[in-house]
Amino acid sequence: MxxxxxxxxxxxxxxxxxxxxxxxxxxxxxxxxxxxxxxxxxxxxxxxxxxxxxxxxxxxxxxxxxxxxxxxxMQVLFTDAMFGRVFNGSGKPRDKRPGIESVKVEIGSPAVNPVKRRRPNKMIHTGIPMIDVFNTLVESQKLPIFSVAGEPYNELLGRVGLQADADIIVLGGMGLRHDDYLKLRRLFEESGVLGKTIMFIHTAADPVVECLMVPDLCLAVGEQFALRGKRVLTLLTDMTAFADSLKEIAVTMEQVPSNRGYPGDLYTQMARRYEKAVDFDNAGSMTVLACVTMPGDDVTHPIPDNTGYITEGQIYLRNHRIEPFGSLSRLKQLVNGKTRDDHRAIMDACIQLYAQCDDSREKKEMGFEMTPWDQKLLKYGNIFEQQITDLSVNVPLFDALDRCWEILAQCFEPEETGIRQAVYQKHWPREISAAASSDHVTDHQGLQ
The missing domain is CATH 2.40.10.170 (Thrombin, subunit H)
Incomplete structure (x- = not known):
């Protein structure tokens, strides 16, 4: 009544x-x-x-x-008729198509009891080497993309949605510019995956409260499909807009502000959403990948700071590429040992050598003499950035691993990589090594 x-x-x-x-x-x-x-x-x-x-x-x-x-x-529709549709932060159609009549489920339900969760053990392939090889995305993981304004974080999120091996994609947009929303929608339409996608979109011109509803709408729908046995990937952009909406309402309510004016329950509010990521026992899973823009590229800002305590790692997006050193997937060790026997070895070796390349670049900038080893590292760093870290690179996991071996073989001898002999003897590309040795002899004779 x-x-x-x-x-x-x-x-x-x-x-x-x-x-x-x-x-x-x-x-x-x-x-x-x-x-x-x-x-x-x-x-x-x-x-x-x-x-x-x-x-x-x-x-x-x-x-x-x-x-x-x-x-x-608040309740949200739950039906297969939602696929390919776009809704606003109130759950109403945004795509000017007829409404849907179906059963409704409540949003904002509690996170799943840990006893009912299954330990994450399956990889989500994205086709992006810096994720698949070095920061592996795992089913039921909650992983943020830390970025600054101007970086292509929405494009990266869209590519993951297009290429990830998930059954269902649920996209939640918060505070989007209208052209960003249209780009994402067009991307999914032209790539042919809109049929397995559900979108909840809040633009900067929409009411503030609808921004707060978007994550709950996405997660409520995704959870229901996961209970049906589907592998659901929930993409959220931008959680900073969500936190700013919380702040705006807290100011209106005259609440006592906390760090930088944000409400004192910011951590709780964000954790309520992130913790919905789950791998159900005897059912499907829901993985959450969310963008977090860092004001002033400040990782100590309350939004990325709180996010880092809740989530299982982070992906740093800087200079239009995924940062190799700051990025981390804390669950990758649960799956990357099962992908291929050389995955962990090549991951560790490539990052260690790239770190040494950074040292050599610093030496060069300061005018120090470059040793032959420094020259190898500089060559390696340039090739590694072009063929692996560049965001335009799209290759499956095994091809990316083979490409890493080829890059190492172009720049180093097997013993210089730090990889165990049993591993490099099995995977080292012999034909590239021979070609590299021939080039080295030719260069040496030319110098003489």
């Missing part, structure tokens, strides 16, 4: 306060105004004072308007 009240005592920003009883936290309400109904949600309870976040803003709302409480939190 609907509860109806008409004592709106305060209107501030997009928040209205009404005197009411018997109302639950996060319950939905409909405010009947002279311009039509307006949807709202309970965001604070203080005895009989109920604060409502109004989706479309408070314009046109007056103190005498009637408030109908629906008695349940």
């Amino acid at each position: 609907k509860k109806i009240f008409d004592k709106i005592t305060r209107i501030a920003g997009n928040v209205a306060t009404v005197k009411a009883k018997g109302v639950g936290y996060e319950d939905l309400a409909v405010i009947t105004t002279a311009f039509g109904p307006s949807l709202a949600q309970v965001i604070r309870l203080d005895h009989d004072e109920v604060s409502l976040q109004i989706f479309a803003g408070t314009e046109g709302i007056s103190n005498g308007d009637r408030v109908h409480f629906l008695g349940h939190p």
Whole structure:
């Protein structure tokens, strides 16, 4: 039975306060105004004072308007008819196509009991070497992409969605510019994967509260499909917009601010979403890959700082490439030993040599004399960046591993790589080694 009240005592920003009883936290309400109904949600309870976040803003709302409480939190449709569709932060169609009638599920449910979770043990192939080889994405992992404004983080997220071996893609956009939304939608349409994709999009022009709803809508739908046995990949961009929306509402509610003005429960609010990543026992899985833009490239900012404590690693996107040293997948050791026997060895060797290349570059910039070993490292670093770390590179995992061996063979002798003899004897590309030796002899004779 609907509860109806008409004592709106305060209107501030997009928040209205009404005197009411018997109302639950996060319950939905409909405010009947002279311009039509307006949807709202309970965001604070203080005895009989109920604060409502109004989706479309408070314009046109007056103190005498009637408030109908629906008695349940936000719900979202769940049906196969959602594939290929685009919805807004209220769960309504954004693609100007007819609405869908189906069963609804509540959003914002608790994370799955750890006892019911299965230990992650399956890799998600993305076709991006810096992820597949060096920062392996694992089913049920929660992994953020740390970036700064101007980096192609949405493009990277879109490529993962297109190339990942997942059954279902759920894309949640928060605070997107309209052209960014259109680019992502066009990318999925032209690549032929829109048929297995569901989008919930909030643009910068949409109400703030809808931004807060997008992750919950995505995760609620993804969780239901995972319970059906599907491998779901949830892509979220940008969690910084989500946190900024929390901050805006906290300011309106006159809450005591915490670090840099963000609410004190920022960690809890973000963890509630990230912890929905799960590998169900006897069912499917849900993996969460989220973009986090760092204001001023400051990793100590509250948003990336809190994110780092919740998630299982991070991918750093800098200078239009995935940073080899700051990036980390804490679950990669659970799967990359099962992919191919040389995966871990080639991963460790390539990164160690690239770190030494950085030292050699620094020596060169400071005017120190370059040794033959430095020259090898510099050559290796240039080839490694062009053929592996560049974001335009698209190769399957095994081809990427073979390519790493070929790069090593072009620059080093097997014994110089630090790889165990039993491993390099099995995988070292002999024909490239012979060609490299021939080039070395020719260069030496030319110098004489």
